[in-house]
Amino acid sequence: MSTPMQKHEVKAQRAAVVDTSHSPFAGLRPLSVAAVRINDAFWKPRLETNRTVTIPFQYQQCEATGRLDNFRRASGHYDGPFQGRFYNDSDVYKWLEAASWSLASQPDPHLESQVEDVITIIGAAQEENGYLDTYFTFERVPERWTNLRVLHELYCAGHLIQAAVAHHRATGSTSFLKIAVRLADHIVDTFGPDGIAGACGHPEVEMALVELARDTGDQRYVQEAQFFIDQRGQHLPLMSGSTYDQDHAPIREQREVVGHAVRALYLYSGVTDIYAETGEQALEEAVEALWQNFMTRKVYITGGAGARYEGEAFGENYELPNERAYTETCAAIASVMWNWRLLLLKKEARFADALETTLYNGVLSGVSLNGQEYFYQNPLADSGHHRRQPWFSTACCPPNVARLFASLPGYLYSTSNEGLWVHLYIANTAEVPLVNGQTITVQQRTNYPWEGEVELEVQTDRPAFFSLFLRIPAWAQGASITINGQVYSGSIEPGSYVEIQREWKAGDSVHLSLPLEVRMLESNQHVRNNYRRVAILRGPLVYCVEQVDNPGVDLDAIVLPAQSEWEVVARPELLGGIQTIQARALLHASKNAVDESPLYRPYKVEKPTYTSVLLTAIPYYIWANREAGAMQVWLPVDPYV
Known part of the structure; x- marks a missing residue:
């Protein structure tokens, strides 16, 4: 008879954040969140705080601010007006995604019950045709899909879909996924060559639809995501035509990151997802040019994105003020998401370097040490007035931090036909499936980022031939490697992956030394x-x-x-x-x-x-x-x- 933990492991074995396992143009396959157990001194306390403090606290905020009552109202179980902003549904969905990834790492009966209760509330608010957005109920029904530029309907739908996919992968339950599929089918039926022309002013649904296609195998969702990116720059009545929401030019012609930083980086993430499925060269060329412009002209040294308070936007090339830096926490998280997708496509260390910089600086600054206060903006200079807050009327950042931290174990490694790729140096134990069907255990020991010594030990029930790829950060001049105590004599280039190809036996170890000057x-x-x-x-x-x-x-x-x-x-x-x-x-x-x-x-x-x-x-x-x-x-x- 299987134990609850064994059942949990079976359910969560596919719990990858971005599942490129069958994406024809992706070079890497990520590990499941459940396959990696973080146990180091730096990240484990933060993830435990996220699980035991942040996620429960954010649930309380969703309840106290009427976000959950909006769903009860939509289903006829609450008598009162809609509460808060028109995009408030999305905060509930991001909380659900955070809770789901947390369940993938750590079974929690109370949290699982709470999640199912919220899913039930959401399901009761869904209409027969699949439509679901609590702002557009009752008196606002005639306004549905009439203001794509401003009112975030597709944005909210995207967060619902992402949360449902995470919940399915983390728990094995289809209760939320069924809601997401009905909503996605409604979107497919509503938007397209024979339906409404246009896309959301706030990109998000594009990457959600691709991930739903990966989860269900239904390629209609990839086609719908492509339809949405094709609408930009077409001067459509329901669109703005402005740089603010990246509607100034067709995506294939865009070469400079402009406009609202979160919207831009979410859009580029979605475009990258679509390229992973279709291989369209024009999309790859646009994404590469946009990344180069971002990294060489518009990113802060912390990985932060977005120079201007006006429009929460990117500025001109090299416009990077410090005290007036906007650098929204959500924009840093969006950068992590984009760089992760690019890494899975191209297998290049530059994307992992950018991800790491942003994670340790631009993202981590967004939450207090106690896990209950947040920065919306992350300036690089301050006179003493900028402080974290427990919540915001526009509360996109708090649950965004929570979902990224809860899913962090899924960002450490990935695999390819050649072997195992190590992207982040965080002490952990990982179960790694190799392409030949064999599963090995890798234990990583380190006190990074305070110390640069990293040891990886392989445990396997029989010898396994594969390559181990170690990322050498671009700043790590003079890095060295030993294998079972023997000095590695191959080339070690900063800003690249070192490939160590050999037959690995139980107890084999690799020691990486990264100078922390x-x-x-x-x-x-x-x-x-x-x-x-x-x-x-x-x-x-x-x-x-x-x-x-x-x-x-x-x-x-x-x-x-x-x-x-x-x-x-x-x-x-x-x-x-x-x-x-x-x-x-x-x-x-x-x-x-x-x-x-x-x-x-x-x-x-x-x-x-x-x-x-x-x-x-x-x-x-x-x-x-x-x-x-x-x-x-x-x-x-x-x-x-």
Whole structure:
């Protein structure tokens, strides 16, 4: 008789976040979320907080803010007005996706019962023809599908579909999937060459439909996703024609990332999914050009995306302000999603590098250490006023963080016909199915990102011949590898995967050493906000200086010598255990003093007077978890002192 845990493992064995197992143009197949057990000191506490604090807290918020009552109202079980924003349904769906991925990793009868209750509430709100959106019930029925540009109907549908696929893969239950299929079929019947022409102002449904096709085998959903991307740039009555929602040009002609950052990155993710299924070269060329523009002109050093508050949008090339950076948490998550899809297609380390940078900096900063407060925006400088909040009227970011963290085990590895690919260095135990049908166990031991030593041990009941691909981050100059204690003599190139092909036996181990040197990086000269400034990094982590660690120092008066000598200091008692970086810096005496002089005055040359101070920097992701105070990522540098 099977145990509950064994049943859980059987149900969840296909629980891949993006299932490219049968995608003809994808190079990699991801592992199931359930196949990877994270047990390291950095991520395990965060994932446990996500499971035990964040997900329950967000359920309470969905209940308290009327999001669940909107579904009860739509089914006739609640007497009252619609509550909140017209896109509030999507927050419930993202919460369900987070809860489902959590169940894939950790059985939880209470959470599973709660999930089924919410699914029942949602199902009761669905109409006979499959339509489901609680905003467009009763008095708003005549408005359905009439304002695609603004009102997010397809966006909400996309999040429902993604959550239903996650629930099916995590639990084996089809209760939610059946609802999603009925809704998707309604969309297919409604939109198309013989139906409504147009697409949602907020892309999202495209990647959801492709994932539903992967889950059900119904290729109509891929065709519908392609129909939606083909509508952009066609000057249709229901569309905007603007860069804000990427409707300014046909997707195959777009070469610059523009408009609302989350919308853009969700669209590019969907286009990448479609390419994985169709192999259309024009889509691949567009996606590659857009990625190059993003990574070389418009991404923040933290992986953050979106420079402008106006339109939550990308700015011009090299427009990357710091204190006014918008860098929405959802945009960073969207970047992770896009880079993951590109990695599965192309098997290139540049995408995993970008994913890792964004995960450890642009995403992780979006949630507090206690798991109950969130940033909507993630600036790279602050005067002490920007603080995380428990919830928002537009609450897209909190459940987005929760679903990414809950699904994180599915991002560590993937497989190909050649063998196993290691993308992220996080201590874990993984069950890996090889192409020959054999399953091996891989145990990864590391204290990354604080230390650069990584050990992978293979356990197998019989010898297995395959390649192990290890990612060497682009910053890891001087990385080294040993296999069973013997030095690996092959080429080790930063920014690539090292392939180790051999017959593996039980107990074989590989040791990877990644030098974690402190690095000072400067911007391209066209980023005018960072002129003569540097950022401090170590491994994948971007560092910042925060007022609380540097009392009495005006952070705007700090100047770093070009040859700063940095010391890494372990602080196990601070903020859950971190490593700070310290160096002697120069404090501009006149800037640090109270200045009562006139606002404008005659110019005169004055040689600056400096005093030496000890400067302490902390990882950017952890800032604003203590008392309010100023923060800076980019610090002035003087090459002549």
